Amino acid sequence: MKFEKKDLLDLKSLSVDEINLILDTAKSFHEILERPIKKVPTLRGKTVANLFFEPSTRTKLSFELSVKRLNADLINFSSSTSSVLKGESLIDTARNIMSMKVDALIVRHSSAGAAHILARELPISVINAGDGAHEHPTQGLLDLYSIKEKKGKIASLNVAIIGDIMHSRVARSDIWGLSKLGAKVKVCGPPTLIPKDIEKMGVKVTYFIEEALSGCDVVIMLRLQRERQKTAFISTIEEYREFFALSEEKLKLAKPDAIIMHPGPVNRGVELPVALADSSRSIILEQVTNGIAVRMAVIYLLLT
Amino acid sequence: MKIMGSEEIKRTLLKLTSNFLKKNKSLDEVVIIGIQRRGATLASRISEIIKSLKGKKLPVGTLDITLYRDDLSRISYQPIIRSTDIPFSIDDKHLLLVDDVLYSGRTVRAALDALLDHGRPKKIELLVFVDRSHRELPIQADYVGKKIMSLPGQIVEVKLKEMDEKEEVVILEKKKDEI
Incomplete structure (x- = not known):
């Protein structure tokens, strides 16, 4: 071909x-x-x-x-x-x-x-x-590659994309690629950071991270783009962390072999605690x- | 036109392997690498024969030469890149390079360049199943299964049951658009 x-x-x-x-x-x-x-x-x-x-x-x-x-x-x-x-x-x-x-x-x-x-x-x-x-097509492709390498397939996997969906070109490339290859995608973030009509791309939307994580095989955490937060999309970083950051406790809702991904650069301690970013479940550096x-x-x- | 059948392929492979064994009494430093795809299949068959004759399992690897071709910008199609899998060091080894057909010599040239990016073997020998002549580069094989007289436009194909569901060597008249 x-x-x-x-x-x-x-x-x-x-x-x-x-x-x-x-x-x-x-x-x-x-x-x-x-x-x-x-x-x-x-x-x-x-x-x-x-x-x-x-x-x-x-x-x-x-x-x-x-x-x-x-x-x-x-x-x-x-x-x-x-x-x-x-x-x-x-x-x-x-x-x-x-x-x-x-x-x-x-x-x-x-x-x-x-x-x-x-x-x-x-x-x-x-x-x-x-x-x-x-x-950001090459990031989307490398995410697909990384998932396929770890899970052996893409079709029928449950993937959660969590964070600032609105400003994220990575999220958009991931959603297109994952849906084309047959994965089931949920996006999650504060309502102000979820673009209107994103359901039309074939994803489910939730405002609760617990719901997004439940039973998922792959967690893609997005960077909170702090340079774009000057207009009030979120109240405070602390509040964002409380509701939308990943934690050991919340991760228990995902499948036991679920992997954590992040397109980088990571805001350590904001969307992803240090311990999880460096844990064996994280494939951030392999990405x-x-x-x-x-x-x-x-x-x-x-x-x- | 069919020029070899499955029995003859089997006999030829056995002959090639014993020629190699006759010349090399010690197998300590020997590794076998087959050029994708049919050379790779032949390499693993040769290692099986050596195992049954000498009781020794030699390291076997596969090599894809696509990225080393000298005609990538001239051909109209994109060759599929197959896996290169050499799970051992080739430094200071006696390397037996295996391919199905030796023709222009360009594949072997590419393979030699590729191998040198993996290490520095002490010696590389070339084993081919069929030598059909018409060389375009000064490259010769050390072990040849069968010499075939062919015309430049013809295609010589070694078909192996692992991928072609048949065992035969054929000469075809027409040029194929993909190799």
Whole structure:
């Protein structure tokens, strides 16, 4: 099977076959990360540009490493040190970088749809590394990969996504991917942080964490995006912690082998107590490793 | 056109294995690695034969060479990447590399590059079931099951029951679009 799409923009538009192709390819790339020489010559001569208009640690480094593991060259762009400050537009910036004979752009932007615009305007591959509160497809894919690795399947699993659903592009990518592969998804958070009509994405909504956790196989905790809490979505951090943070006690409602996931960065002691973040049930750091395998797979499938 | 049947495949594999054993009295440092997919199947069959003859189970691994191909940007399809599984160190080992058909030599070139990313074997030998000539690179096998005269456009296929439900070697006239 060939991956026919030019770009990876969201999970909404991927077919089940395309998702499975990416996950299967990622499995082959995972093995490379365990080798003494963690590099394959596959994309020798290709060039990829990281365009980050928003801060990021994990995603940026993960993409950077994925590109390098495939032997492609990488150039880094971050808006804070660029001509964007002189007023250059997104499309002009991207066109100029493309003119340097770049084969793919990896784009992180605070506006939903930024990657879609570039994909439409430019003939080269565009990978969405997070656009506003819209989607973060490679995070969604690495979450699917991590769940499949631990549970052996995705279909019919009960998955709870808990926290700030409204501002979370990860939640949206997870929901699309999980529903396409047949998981049952519940989302949970304070009513002010659950977007209206999210049920239309095929999920159940609850405002009680106990109900979300009950009988679930996978718990995905989201970061409370404190930088976006200036308008009163929640009363206080303390109150949020009381009602929506995970705890040993609440976790007993989930299945005994339920795993804890988090897209990072973790607010230790806010949504997730320190002890649980570091416990054997947490696969947070494995998600980070898997992220490289998944991003290698995406870049490979788009550039060959 | 069928050129080998299941009995002949069995005999050839036995002959290949005993040629290898004749040349190598000590098996202490020997590991076997098969190139995905049919080379991998042949590698595990060879290790079974060695086990039955010598009572020794040699380490067996599989190698996928897709990511090392020199034509990835020239072919129109995306080859499926199969698993590379080498659960042991190949450093300082005597490595027997196994594949089904030796043709241009490009697969073996890719395999050698891939192996060197896993370690530094003391010696690598190549065992192929069929050598159909038309080499494009200076690569030769140490052990050859059968030499076949073929034309460049033809396809030579080794079919094994583990994946093809048949045991035979055939020459096909037409070029297939996927290998």
